[in-house]
Every structure is written in C-alpha cells, then in structure tokens.
Amino acid sequence: xxxxxxxxxxxxxxxxxxxxxxxxxxxxxxxxxxxxxxxxxxxxxxxxxxxxxxxxxxxxxxxxxxxxxxxxxxxxxxxxxxxxxxxxxxxxxxxxxxxxxxxxxxxxxxxxxxxxxxxxxxxxxxxxxxxxxxxxxxxxxxxxxxxxxxxxxxxxxxxxxxxxxxxxxxxxxxxxxxxxxxxxxxxxxxxxxxxxxxxxxxxxxxxxxxxxxxxxxxxxxxxxxxxxxxxxxxxxxxxxxxxxxxxxxxxxxxxxxx
Amino acid sequence: xxxxxxxxxxxxxxxxxxxxxxxxxxxxxxxxxxxxxxxxxxxxxxxxxxxxxxxxxxxxxxxxxxxxxxxxxxxxxxxxxxxxxxxxxxxxxxxxxxxxxxxxxxxxxxxxxxxxxxxxxxxxxxxxxxxxxxxxxxxxxxxxxxxxxxxxxxxxxxxxxxxxxxxxxxxxxxxxxxxxxxxxxxxxxxxxxxxxxxxxxxxxxxxxxxxxxxxxxxxxxxxxxxxxxxxxxxxxxxxxxxxxxxxxxxxxxxxxxxxxxxxxxxxxxxxxxxxxxxxxxxxxxxxxxxxxxxxxx
Ligand SMILES: Nc1ncnc2c1ncn2[C@@H]1O[C@H](COP(=O)(O)OP(=O)(O)OP(=O)(O)O)[C@@H](O)[C@H]1O
Ligand SMILES: [Mg+2]
Ligand SMILES: [Zn+2]
Numbered sequence: 112x113x114x115x116x117x118x119x120x121x122x123x124x125x126x127x128x129x130x131x132x133x134x135x136x137x138x139x140x141x142x143x144x145x146x147x148x149x150x151x152x153x154x155x156x157x158x159x160x161x162x163x164x165x166x167x168x169x170x171x172x173x174x175x176x177x178x179x180x181x182x183x184x185x186x187x188x189x190x191x192x193x194x195x196x197x198x199x200x201x202x203x204x205x206x207x208x209x210x211x212x213x214x215x216x217x218x219x220x221x222x223x224x225x226x227x228x229x230x231x232x233x234x235x236x237x238x239x240x241x242x243x244x245x246x247x248x249x250x251x252x253x254x255x256x257x258x259x260x261x262x263x264x265x266x267x268x269x270x271x272x273x274x275x276x277x278x279x280x281x282x283x284x285x286x287x288x289x290x291x292x293x294x295x296x297x298x299x300x301x302x303x304x305x306x307x308x309x310x311x312x313x314x315x316x317x318x319x320x321x322x323x324x325x326x327x328x329x330x331x332x333x334x335x336x337x338x339x340x341x342x343x344x345x346x347x348x349x350x351x352x353x354x355x356x357x358x359x360x361x362x363x364x365x366x367x368x369x
Numbered sequence: 370x371x372x373x374x375x376x377x378x379x380x381x382x383x384x385x386x387x388x389x390x391x392x393x394x395x396x397x398x399x400x401x402x403x404x405x406x407x408x409x410x411x412x413x414x415x416x417x418x419x420x421x422x423x424x425x426x427x428x429x430x431x432x433x434x435x436x437x438x439x440x441x442x443x444x445x446x447x448x449x450x451x452x453x454x455x456x457x458x459x460x461x462x463x464x465x466x467x468x469x470x471x472x473x474x475x476x477x478x479x480x481x482x483x484x485x486x487x488x489x490x491x492x493x494x495x496x497x498x499x500x501x502x503x504x505x506x507x508x509x510x511x512x513x514x515x516x517x518x519x520x521x522x523x524x525x526x527x528x529x530x531x532x533x534x535x536x537x538x539x540x541x542x543x544x545x546x547x548x549x550x551x552x553x554x555x556x557x558x559x560x561x562x563x564x565x566x567x568x569x570x571x572x573x574x575x576x577x578x579x580x581x582x583x584x585x586x587x588x589x590x591x592x593x594x595x596x597x598x599x600x601x602x603x604x605x606x607x608x609x610x611x612x613x614x615x616x617x618x619x620x621x622x623x624x625x626x627x628x629x630x631x632x633x634x635x636x637x638x639x640x641x642x643x644x645x646x647x648x649x650x651x652x653x654x655x656x657x658x659x660x661x662x663x664x665x666x
Contacts, residue, residue, distance in 0.1 A: 220527070221524045228520040233523070233595075233596050233597050234598055235530055239527075257532070
C-alpha cells in the first residue's frame, strides 16, 4: 500500500437537529485499502458514509481527498460541478437497493455506458465494447446487454450496479450494505465477485455492513460504531478475533452464536 | 371567442406582455436556456400551442404580417384558428406566404424557404425539457443544465442504436446550442434541424403548460447530437414531391384511394404551391390525370 492516504477524515460529526448522526469520526484510508464500518441499526453507519461521499454535509470536521493531480482537497470547499465530476469518475457508490443506483428503464449496456458518455465518450462501438466487457467481468451474460435491469434478478442488478460504477476505473468506492436484501447463496457469490474486483483493480473501499462475515471477507480494517461514535477500530482479523471493547465482544459473540 | 373584441391589442394585457418580453430577452441573451415565465390562460386548450400564442401575442405589432402553420400547412384547424384569433384580437395582416411573413408561428415544421433577417419563427412547444424522459426530477434536470452534464442525452441515443441499429429518433431530435445548452427543438422532424443552424431569423420557443420560453438568436450555432460512428443524418426521400417535383424537401404521405394508392407531397404547402405557380410539376401532375387515378396493373 502506498504511503500517501487517499482519504483523510478528521473529527467528522453530523447532527440531525439535536440528534446525533455520527460524532468525531477520524481515520485515514490508503489506496487499495478496504474499510468496513459495522454496528447495529441506528449506530450512524449510513450517516458517516453519506458525509464521506458528499451526499451529506457534515456539521463539523474535515474530509480531504487526494486528487489525481496529487493535491489534497477539502471536500466541503469543492465546487458542486467538480464534486459531481469526482463522484462519477474517480468514485463509485453502490446502494443497498440497486434500483437507487441504476436506471431501471434503460438497457444494461446503457447503464454501464452512462458514465463513459458523461465524461465525453462519443463512440458508440467503443462504449458498447466496454459495457460488454464489464458485464462479463461481473458475470452477467453479454447477451443481456440490451435488456433492462427490470428483467434482472436482485443479484444481477447488484452486479450491474457495480459494473456501472467501475467502468470509469474509480479509485474509491462506497458501498452501503451491498449484500443486504439478497439471499445467502447470492450474497456469497456477490462477495466473491466484489473481493476479486477490489483486489484486481486495487480499489479502496468503505463498506457499510452489519454483517461481520462480510467485514471478515472483504475488509482489511474495520470500525465498530455505536450511538454515532467509533468505539473500536483496527485490522479486521484483530478486531474480530481479539475484540477489546466489551460492546465489540458482544457483537462478535452474538454473531458466532448464530 | 365572441367577447374577444373587448380585450387589449393581441389579447394579453400590456403588463403580461412586458413580463413575457422580459423572458424572451433573457432567452435571447442565453441561447437555448429555458426561461421560466408566468404562463397565462389563453382562450384555447394547451394542446393548441398556448405557449407559442403567448410569445406571438407579446411580440406582435400592428404592422406585422403573420403566418401560422401546423405540420407545414396553413389550412389545418389549429393553424386556421390561431390565425383567426390574431386577426380578431390584433387585426394584423395574415399571409400563407413564408416570404411575406414577419412572424411565423409553427407547430412541427420549419418552412422550406430559408428564413431571412427580420423574420421571427415562433414554435409551439409541448415538452421543453430534453432530459425529461430519463430524469423526471425537475431539480435534477436544472442542475444538469447548470453544470453542463449532458451524458444522459447520449444514453438516449445509445438506446436508440442498441434497439434499432441506428438513431431512430426522428422528431424532437436534441441539439446543442452555441456549444452550451442542450435544447429540444420541439416536435419538428430532424429534417429541419440543419435549418436552425446559423439561421438569419430569430427563433423563439414557447411552452404554455410547462411555462418555459427559450430562444435561438440569429446566426447561432445549432448542432444535432450524435456519435462519431453514428453521425447525425436527416431523413431522405427517394422520390421528389409528386405535385411540384421538389427534391430535398420534407414530404408527407398522402393516401389517394382505398386500393393502396398513395403519393408523397411537400409538407410545406406554401412551398409546394409556390413552385407549382412557377411552372414546376411533379410526376403526379406531369402525367394525365386519369393515369394517376388508375395505375397500370
Ligand atoms: N434524515 C435524518 N433525519 C434525522 N435523523 C436521522 C436521519 N438519518 C438518520 N438519522 C438518525 O441518525 C442516527 C444514525 O442513523 P443511520 O441511518 O446513520 O444509522 P445506520 O447505522 O446506517 O443504521 P441501519 O443499520 O439501520 O441502516 C439514527 O439515530 C437515526 O435515527
Ligand atoms: Mg444504514
Ligand atoms: Zn411539392
């Protein structure tokens, strides 16, 4: 892993009125590193992810991103045009519900090709070839390229959403419960796929999950959240095998009992 | 429409006209940008082009000569009614001749005769937002225009090619104006898109129900969107107009009888009649009448 962090997060808090969304979260993320954010419902995982991905403006704190030009930029001070450009080129966002991240009424090929067209690709043949290639990489038959995601299963939709995000070779991907709502065998296949892609592409990722097995399989490091604050973070194997905080110990043991 | 005589010149009150003129001026200053305006109720249904009617009413002066076309024809119900309306409320001269008109209100067509300096073409627009079909959220489409995020337009063209093997959009074919705003040219055939480019005339677009006005000032670049490997093309007709013999014009199919007899004639009726008056004749008129009615077996 490179010595320069991709993302630097310092003291990020988000309040919804007087209610705490997340509080004083700090961490750094390196290129190629996968961070899992775990915790029970309402612990602030989605809030944190939304702040990191600029979908929500933090109430306080600083989030800096290492741009391709080598400069760090404070996301809060970035213009909207530039931020949106970053979001559809250098970043990806995989929603729990694929319908939130896909255009359900256009073909799979156009769903994958959209980002390419958004950055100015104007050659139909090349766009289609890229779409076809990405469908293959996420194990969707290339003969489905002209079908709409409406006709896809939940697992296929999620894989399509991933392909749509990765086509511009982002360096950082945010995922909110990417396997939520899928049944177990479908989950396993998706996790294998994500793990392979993250590894092959050297992607950095922040993955929100309440499933410790997902964290174990995908992440290098993990953060445990409770009531909006990070109560423990460290290498995934260390946190799961040797949890220090009583809450984490509870969390880990309750999973083991399942 | 009986009490119209008591209304102000051109029906709208002066304050409303000033408001619409301000919107028009803003639209001219930002070619292709959709300017919101407080659309008024007009004494006709929305489908009749109330946006275009309000624009025309706001720019019309007593010395103007008005032409109204619908599908290229001056004599359809819609065109006749709008023309009669302005005759009544503004008492302006009307014409069917493109050359003579100072203002041409249109639905669906741009006249074949090149428009010149001093003429204004007013389009009746049903749906002004070219991004609407893929992005229903108004807040989002506005942002896309503001930030020049037009990838979605190509998604639509991509879908066209994926489904049909070529860009099958033939009407309301999206254009980029002056290298900046993507615009819906209203339901004109793409055949007419090149006429918008660098036109000498002022082009104004009014959408009544959607409350938007936009404009293409004279000598403005208007480029139809496409792909490098699927370039923009206009419709081609393999035969000339059956009545006036014109080639390179937009033709409508006319059914002649119930035995499948048909012919293709200019959709721009003024253009066709003008050519016939100058002695041009298409295959249908060049041949004796009885042969046309009963084609050889
Ligand atoms: N839009 C909002 N307005 C007000 N409060 C909110 C809003 N979104 C989240 N919250 C509150 O912030 C806290 C953290 O919520 P968040 O959605 O981040 O939790 P989460 O860890 O993602 O939960 P889950 O696992 O159920 O998705 C909760 O108390 C929640 O009620
Ligand atoms: Mg959540
Ligand atoms: Zn003709």
